[in-house]
Amino acid sequence: MSKKTKKHKERNKKNLIILSIIFMILIVSCTGYIIYDKISQNRNQAMYDEIDTNIEVPQDIENNKIITENMKKVISLKQQNEDVKGWIQIDDTMINYPILQTTDNDYYLNYTYKKEKSKYGSIYAKNECDILDNNSNVIIYGHNMRNGQMFNALLDYTDESFYKEHKTIKIATENEQSNYLIVAVFKSRIFYQNEENVFRYYNYTKFNNEESYNDFLENCRKIQLYDTGVSAEYGEQLITLITCEYSQKNGRMVIVAKKTQE
Secondary structure (H helix, E strand, O other), rough: HHHHHHHHHHHHHHHHHHHHHHHHHHHHHHHHHHHHHHHHHHHHHHHHHHHHHHHOOOHHHHHHHOOHHHHHHHHHHHHHOOEEEEEEEEEOOOEEEEEEEEOOOHHOEEEOOOOOOOOOOOOOEOOOOOOOOOOOOEEEEEOOOOOOEEEEEHHHHHOHHHHOOOOOOEEEOOOOOOEEEEEEEEEEEOOOOOOOOOOOOOOOOEEOHHHOOOOOOOOHHHHHHHOOOOOOOOOOOEEEEEEEEOOOOEEEEEEEEOOOOO
């Protein structure tokens, strides 16, 4: 065997060893990430599961008004964190969470209701909104987590058959339990500041007159994925649920619903 051939073989052997080490590092890193992600997922779900077993409602409130289980959760959690404003639930989905609200719209993107840092964040209302004001549009955000948690289930509303089985959104505050009937479902995006003549649905937080209310709904209908057949009238409070969706850059999945008297 010539010197040149021997050196070539040694070089190939070293390269193979280096590639093997890199491959092993990648396997270990990927496995570690998967394990960490699963632990985070389980920890996040467990945090909400434990709420059901740790509800504490002052006795005078318990005795003096009729309250639902979700109202009890709001009352109990507000004793831990005054930023808890309500509870949102959509039956037969994983959406069953407290609603947070604070002056910083970015805070609960990355923190739980316990004010612990988390990539799951919280379900939270835009700070300009007033859940107690019937002339308002309460804009509620949540992450789209691929494992199904937080607002991931909103993407199921792209399917009209799913909508037909899940038309109602439940919202509880410490004072009342309300149902919201879905009016429109659409996909949109976050628009750049220099874009003109676009529908910035996330800026409609309060309706000072019937014209602005109807303008908002008409713009929603223009881009809705299907006709729900549900209309709304000025004075009926609206909620707008928003999460990320990835069919376009800065894409968003949006659900608009109205408060009912049922």
